[in-house]
Amino acid sequence: MSLLDYFKTSKTSSASLAKERLQILVAHERVSKDQPTYLPQLQKELLEVIQKYVNVDRNSISVSFEQNDHQETLELNITLPEQQANKF
Amino acid sequence: MSLLDYFKTSKTSSASLAKERLQILVAHERVSKDQPTYLPQLQKELLEVIQKYVNVDRNSISVSFEQNDHQETLELNITLPEQQANKF
Secondary structure, eight states: OOHHHHHHHTHHHHHHTTOOEEEEEEEEEOSOTTSOOOHHHHHHHHHHHHHHHSOOOGGGEEEEEEEOSSEEEEEEEEEOOTTOOOOO | OOHHHHHHHHHHHHHHTTOOEEEEEEEEEOSOTTSOOOHHHHHHHHHHHHHHHSOOOGGGEEEEEEEOSSEEEEEEEEEOOTTOOOOO
C-alpha cells in the first residue's frame, strides 16, 4: 500500500465530518542512530510555511513525534477554521 | 491504522537498503472543491526548508501530487546522499 492509498482509504470518514484539515507527515529513515535529529526544528519551520497559506490556530494543531533507531516520524494534524479564506 | 503505523510497517524493507531517506506527505482535506490549491507552491517552500537541514540533490526527489473533489495529497520522496553530513 502506498502512502497515497492510505489517504484515500481514510478519506471517506473524514470528508463526512466536513472539516477542513491539513495533515503533514515527515519520515526520516536514518542509516545510523547517532545522527542528530532535526525534525523538531523542522516542525517549527514547516508550521511557519503553512501559516503563509492558511490561518492556523495553535490550539488546532496536534503533533506526534516518534523516534527509534532507524526512523523518526513527525506528524502534524491541523484542523482548519470553518469557512476560512485562504490567504491568497 | 494510523499514519505512524504505516511508516512502521514499511520500515523494515527500507532500512535493509541502508539508504537515508526523507519522506514528506501533505494531505489537505477540503470541504469545497472550489477552493484554490496551494500545495504546488507549498511544495517549493517545503523543499527550501528541508534544504536548510540536509543536502538534497534535485534528481533524488520524486514528487506525486493527486487531487480529487475533497482531497489533495502531495508526496515528496527524497533519497539523501550516502554518508552525508547534516548541515548543523
